[in-house]
Amino acid sequence: MTALVIAEHDHAAVRPATLNAVTAALACMAGDVHVLVAGSNLGDAVKAAAGIVGVSRVVAVDSPFLADNLAENLAAQIVSMSEGYSHILFAASANGKSVAPRVAALLDVAAISEITRVIAPDTFERPIYAGNVIATVRSGDAIKVLTVRTTSFNAAAATGGVATVENADAVADFGKSRFIGREIHRSERPELTTAEVIVAGGRGLGSAEKFMDVLAPLADRLNAGLGASLAAVDEGYAPNDWQVGQTGKIVAPQLYIACGISGAVQHLTGIQDSKVIVAINADEEAPIFSIADYGLVADLFVAVPELVAALGPEPR
Incomplete structure (x- = not known):
């Protein structure tokens, strides 16, 4: 065979x-x-x-x-x-x-x-x-x-x-479709499917501006990829290629930090192979806590900046 x-x-x-x-x-x-x-x-x-x-x-x-x-x-x-x-x-x-x-x-x-x-x-x-x-x-x-x-x-x-x-010889052009163009999103951050650390946000961030203002500093400190839930993508807080989950990208980083993500089934399916999952959510009943290795019931707008501060200044 x-x-x-x-x-x-x-x-x-x-x-x-x-x-x-x-x-x-x-x-x-x-x-x-x-x-x-x-x-x-x-x-x-x-x-x-x-x-x-x-x-x-x-x-x-x-x-x-x-x-x-x-x-x-x-x-x-x-x-x-x-x-x-x-x-x-x-x-x-x-x-x-x-x-x-x-x-x-x-x-x-x-x-x-x-x-x-x-x-x-x-x-x-x-x-x-x-x-x-x-x-x-x-x-x-x-x-x-x-x-x-x-x-x-x-x-x-x-x-x-x-x-x-x-x-090997190539086949002839199929002829029924043609290439129009491609938009490539380039980022210095690690690609989600290969990142060792991922910081992801959900609908709880409230806006695209808050998404970046709150999560980007943490991702920068950890040299992490930035991900998002389906809900956050649907709301326009993050681009489509950041979506993590069954209908997005299946990931398995060493560390996955979920901020303001309640934990819909399709999202949990996409992250369940992560080595360590950390969840930060104000709702103690959020499904994300069922698979999290570490859970913090807290306001992410307070907890995430405090975490960034505790990590110290960004390396030069």
């Missing part, structure tokens, strides 16, 4: 989620793990993929039709080279969730989403009902198409591998 992992990359480097997907692929069988790097001008990304420990082959497909990562073109590319693979794995990112169902449909197999454990090559665990139930799913399909919840698998070592590299 051979597994194919679809690399997440920016054409220059492989994103960390790919490393977690490789670990899941290794758990699926005792055979080889290949990585597909598809895009344009891929030199550095291909080299990075070849260095991942556990990968035996990198398949590079360089084409202008793949430059903008259109889901239709990428899905067609994967299907064209699917013969011989028993498993095709994606990180459960926005990109993976877009492409994997298309690949499964074209192959006429089931897509198994957000796997959190590999029991056997054909048997997997995945959460359902917002994480309240863990389902065991067995697939009889010849090719298993999987998305991987990256927080449930350790990252494979990014360097030390010696995979061979082969180039």
